[in-house]
Amino acid sequence: MIEVKNLVKSYGNVVAVKGISFKADEGAILGFLGPNGAGKTTTMRIITGFMPATSGTVLIDGLDIFKNSLEARRKIGYLPENPPLYTDMRVDAYLRFVARLRGLGRSAVDEALEHVLKVCGLEEMSHRICGHLSKGYRQRVGLAQALIHNPPVLVLDEPTIGLDPRQIHEIRELIHKLAGHRTVVLSTHILPEVSQICQKVVIIADGRVVLEEQLEKLPAGTSLEEVFLHAISKEHPEDAGRAEETLEEVGAGHA
């Protein structure tokens, strides 16, 4: 479970995150939405302990990411926006390294490696060099490294960006399959993705949460697009135009 409490983050004079709170439940996929520059990546970087918040806190299964940082980080699997691959390493060597780094014992590494290679469909690629892989496979290796220590919490920053439609479908299926008893937070621009695989949605705009709701509780008959637009325009009318543009793009991508 992830509890985000009153998160504030400022870079110098720019306040990127202005008091975000939400809760991601165990065994559910949470869709984290917002227009570009709303503070999604910043929030995710704070949740994963990459950088601290200016104020506020994050609890990972009850552990404070700042105070019990090491234990909390051990519970997280994180896929940043760009898969963090060492481009001159082989896939298997890379995953072994990550497994060791995340605290798996020498004997557990082989088993974990075999498992994630299978789950992510990378068996044929295990001896390839990361830098030579296509975008889709890089993304899968990125997922594999996030999963290798079997973490109870998964944080995925735009996992389907830049993939072709078939790959998007595959990665979505994969995330859906992975969820199980895990807590998954998934940020994305693609609204149908959320309606397909998420149970809960959190929409942020301009550094604030404008909607936090179970998908099933959204008003019947309204599409997520409408909800999204309504949510971000209600709070900040000036954002509405920009969001419509984003949606047009999204719509065009799915026409």
Next chain:
Amino acid sequence: MPAAPRKRWRRLARVTPDSVAASKMRNAITIAGKELAGYFVQPVAYVVMSVFLLLGGFFFFNMLRYFEVVLQMYTAMQNPEVLARLNLNHAVIEPLLHNLAIVLVILVPAITMRSFAEEKRTGTYELLLTAPVRTGEIVAGKFIAAAVFMLIMIGLAGIFPLILVMFGNPEIGVMMSGYIGIAFLSVSFVAIGLFTSSITQNQIIAAITCFGLLLLLYVISWPAEAGGSQFGDLLRYLSLPDHFGQMVSGIIDTRDIVYFLSVIVVALFLTQRSVESVRWR
């Protein structure tokens, strides 16, 4: 005998992954192993080693030739007093090590510039800093890898004194002291290189800053004469070649070792602070 199994259990308990000291070392070694393997899949490492050894061979050959010419000259002149004073250490190994030290000023930045800068640029920094690993362990791992690489390179340069031992009669102790000196020197350089790599995501900036710092440490005692007694002493204390020169000439003084160790500790401390600073900003 109940004592023996208990002892063994204690030993096992000490090396479980939860034991803090063991896991600290383990993380550093995991990172060091990956870094070291990384050096050898990259052409840069081989180029640096080749340049170092080829230039070393060139210096060695020249000095040996020169030594031979001088030797023949004094033999012809039948001057036993000068002949007795000529020696291989002084004429060959000392200048060789001084030259190699200058080559290191240029080569070390090329080796260390990637270490942090590249991780920041490609985004693997996020992987490292979100893993359950302390920043000190990351710095230690990278330092161990770069230091081991340097020691391998200097070990290979041990071929030169080996040749002298095979065909001549040099003083082995003095040569050892000189090589220990250049080992300390290179490891201190590496620590400084890690620091400059940690402050930027641009490898070129990392390399040039490192080169500048190393060169500065090399020439820092030049204004010592004009600097007055106290300031001059300080500059001379900071000067790398002064401490290194002592060891090359066969004197292992704890003051020199303390100097090198201080450079290493200060540089690594600053590196750790600089990596950690992502977390303050």
